[in-house]
Amino acid sequence: MRHLQQTFGVSQRRACRVLCQPRSTQRRRLTTRSDEPRLVRRMLALVRAHPRFGYRRIVALLRREGWRVNRKRVYRLWRQHGLKVPRTQRKKRRLGHSGNSCARRQPRGKDDVWAWDFIHDRTEDGRPLKWLSVVDEYTRECLVLQVQRGLPAAAVIEVLAKVVHQRGWPNHVRSDNGPEFIAAAIRTWLEHAHVQTLYIAPGAPWENGYAESFHSRLRDELLNAELFTSLREAQLLAKEWQQTYNHDRPHSALAYHTPAEFASRCPRANAA
Numbered sequence: 001m002r003h004l005q006q007t008f009g010v011s012q013r014r015a016c017r018v019l020c021q022p023r024s025t026q027r028r029r030l031t032t033r034s035d036e037p038r039l040v041r042r043m044l045a046l047v048r049a050h051p052r053f054g055y056r057r058i059v060a061l062l063r064r065e066g067w068r069v070n071r072k073r074v075y076r077l078w079r080q081h082g083l084k085v086p087r088t089q090r091k092k093r094r095l096g097h098s099g100n101s102c103a104r105r106q107p108r109g110k111d112d113v114w115a116w117d118f119i120h121d122r123t124e125d126g127r128p129l130k131w132l133s134v135v136d137e138y139t140r141e142c143l144v145l146q147v148q149r150g151l152p153a154a155a156v157i158e159v160l161a162k163v164v165h166q167r168g169w170p171n172h173v174r175s176d177n178g179p180e181f182i183a184a185a186i187r188t189w190l191e192h193a194h195v196q197t198l199y200i201a202p203g204a205p206w207e208n209g210y211a212e213s214f215h216s217r218l219r220d221e222l223l224n225a226e227l228f229t230s231l232r233e234a235q236l237l238a239k240e241w242q243q244t245y246n247h248d249r250p251h252s253a254l255a256y257h258t259p260a261e262f263a264s265r266c267p268r269a270n271a272a
Contacts, residue, residue, distance in 0.1 A: 109269030
């Protein structure tokens with residue numbers, strides 16, 4: 001309406017008469033209901049849990065939970081947040097279904113299962129960067145985010161020993177069958193501490209889903225956003241991002257608490 005007035009230089013009264021609109025519609029100010037943020041959070045949580053559901057089914061789930069919502073209101077929020085039912089994808093054949101996968105052997109508490117893995121990047125001069133991450137699968141805390149030019153088995157043990165000294169031993173560690181993880185030195189070190197290894201099936205990265213999920217966030221928020229000019233810069237930014245991830249970044253799987261907040265209320269898991 002305001003654009004029409006400015007373009008043709010007419011009054012609000014005349015513009016409303018031409019468009020057959022009551023003048024009161026131009027004076028109404030939109031207000032946000034006090035419960036709308038909670039409604040949006042819950043709606044988004046349901047969408048994540050049921051990605052194939054449309055807004056009508058989400059309305060039904062909300063009403064089942066006790067929300068008194070109008071279908072048009074949910075549809076407005078649905079469109080406002082750009083939600084839509086994803087296109088059907090072609091089915092994929094799974095290559096592994098081992099008992100060590102994160103779906104079959106789930107963490108039972110804090111420090112029950114640590115997931116570790118490597119991710120690679122490069123500095124501006126093209127030299128490699130190798131990142132080691134260790135994630136507590138239950139609390140989603142990033143316990144280790146170490147970057148070096150290379151990380152052989154001895155360096156991995158040294159990094160893990162520092163974390164164990166501060167936090168204690170986990171009951172299990174989950175990893176793929178990479179040479180660093182199956183090295184005799186690491187296997188012996190873990191066996192002496194009575195830590196069980198959960199090796200996923202070859203060619204099945206989804207079985208280490210917590211590490212894969214963490215790496216997707218790391219890649220999206222740090223590795224793809226920063227151009228590392230040196231190893232030292234990468235180490236400083238890794239430390240800063242790890243602090244932000246643990247203490248400032250709400251995690252959707254933790255009811256939007258940060259991993260550090262959630263971990264502060266979790267007891268350690270009993271040894272298996």
